[in-house]
Amino acid sequence: MGRHLGELGALRARVQAGRSAMWANPAYAPAEDPVARADLDRACADWAMLAPLLARVFPDLDSTGGRIGSDLIVAPQGAFGEVPGRVLIKCDHALPVAGSIKARGGLFEVFMQAVAQARAAGILGPAEPVSALAQARDFFAKRTIAVGSTGNLGLSVGIAARALGYRCVVHMSADAKPWKVARLRNLGVEVVLHSADYSSAVAGARDATARDPDAYFVDDESSELLFRGYSAAAAELAAQLAAMRIAVGPENPLCLYLPCGIGGAPGGIAYGARGAYGAHAHSFFVEPQQSASALCRMAFDVPSVAALGLSNQTEADGMAVATLSPLVARRMRDRLAGVCTLGDADMLRWVAVGAAHRMRFEPSATAGFAGPLHLMTSSAGAAFRARHMPGVAADNITHVVWATGGRFVPDAAHQAYLKTAAALPTGLDLPEEIAP
Ligand SMILES: Cc1ncc(COP(=O)(O)O)c(C=O)c1O
Structure with a gap:
């Protein structure tokens, strides 16, 4: 206990x-999880139910039968930092329709809600195929x-809502990039x-919606539907790993x-993976x-990054986001292995590395590349491996870095990232920065 508190104090000073x-996470308890398994099956069944409608309204998904998914690829050797083991990239930066991981939640919630509203109003019979809703624009x-x-999330909800014919209002924070605002307005979304x-x-969005009986609010801070939508990505990943003949088990952890x-997107996927x-x-x-x-909430039990004097300023x-979703904090209490952080400079450097390998990333999309470096080169990572993967050879670990967005970043904005990255000192801040 004393040692744990001492480590936490040192971590706090560092942060x-x-x-x-x-x-x-000291409360992390790796285990079989039948509840998460059942929820994952339900999420996959719901996506399968929606697929014919998604295929009808999004031409991009016609060839996949309404399945929204991304590739799983082997990371170019050493390009994003050198670690033992196999490093794979899950390419949600190229996800069709909405161009980011948030499509997995946003599309799911809007379409599930559309089906529920149409059934409640009697315009969709219990046995009628949901694809009929492609022609229900007057209703929506x-x-x-x-x-x-x-x-x-605004982009994915806006795209989904407008595709069905809903009126859509997206409340954006000051951090929102102008091109995302412009793209939404072009779709007829009120921003x-x-x-x-x-x-x-x-x-602001929650208050405005509460006053309108015909409005439905997608609550990124506490939505079960968003969480379920994201979680199904784990089944997609499992199918891809199996197709690549990559085993996952006690000797081959993932x-x-x-x-x-x-926290909704990562929480949902972590839950599904469990x-x-x-x-x-x-x-x-x-x-x-x-x-x-997440670090502030899960490690230090403080609600906001402001409590640790952090600025919440990032590219x-x-x-x-200053505050982790309470829903995610609850679900992840003993299911989350840990949290890693990195600086903006490495994210920007990895945007440039991605570009050199024909991958268009936005800075958020690259954060995951810090993970293998932390786990395999830091003392905290070594302690985690000793506790949760005893006897596992480093080469036997499969690392999946989830790349989360970038497909729609306009050329000018992407070039600006590359220019900023080119002006940075060469090399990475990690792993040197985390060396004991
Ligand atoms: C590109 C990208 N990556 C990661 C995230 C994090 O997802 P969440 O806010 O659900 O934790 C977001 C959220 O908008 C995002 O846009």
Whole structure:
């Protein structure tokens, strides 16, 4: 206990000094998880139910039968930092329709809600195929979907809602990139710009929606539906690993590195991975140094990054969130392996590395690349491996870095990232920065 408190004190000082850190969750209890397994099966069944409708309204998904998914590829050797073991990239940066991981939650919630509303109103019979809703624009036009977002959830909810014919209002935080605002307005989405941060945008959206009986609010801070939508990505990953003949088990653990903002996307996927692989998948959230909301909540039990004097300022707009979702904090209490942080400079460097390998990333998308470096080179990582993977050879670990967004970043914005990256000193801040 004393040793644990001492380590926590040292970690706190490190975080407050704005340095990168890894926290291994002392409450983490890897185990079979039948509840998460059942929830994962339900999520997959719901996505399968929606697929014919998704295929009808999104031409991009016609060839996949309405399945939204991304590739799993082998990372170019050493390009993102050198670690033992196999490093794979889950390419949600190229996800069709909405161009980011938030599509997995946003599309799911809007379409599930559309089916529920249509059934409740009697315009969709219990046995009728949901694809009929592609022609229900008059019905949806009388209803509103609202959401608060740093950008990408707004994009995915806006795209989904407008595809069905809903009126849609997106409340954006000050961190939102202008091109995301412009893209939404072009779709006919009403964008309300808030001068404050993400939490204020969500609160504004929640209040405005509560006054309108025909409006439905997608609540990024506490939505079960978003969480379920994200979780199904774990089943997709499991199928891809199986197709690549990559075994996951006691001798071959799987480590996932998931960029975290409010926590819904990484939490949902971590939960799904636990359902799919039980004790053999270890999920880490990865966050910007100044927006370490999961670290603050899970390690220090403080509600906001402000309590540790952090600024919540980061180039990684999708992760510029000061407070972790309470739902995610609860679900992840003993299911989260740990949290790692990194600085903006390495995210920008990895945007450039991605570009050199024909991958278009936004800065948030690259945070996961810090994960294997933390786990394999830091003292906290070594302690985690000794405790949870005793006797496992480092080469036998499969690292999956979840790349989360970038497909729609316009050329000018992407070039600006590359220019900033080119002006940085060469090399990485990690792993030197985390060396004991
Ligand atoms: C590109 C990208 N990565 C990661 C995240 C983090 O997801 P969450 O906020 O659900 O934790 C976001 C959130 O918007 C994002 O846009």
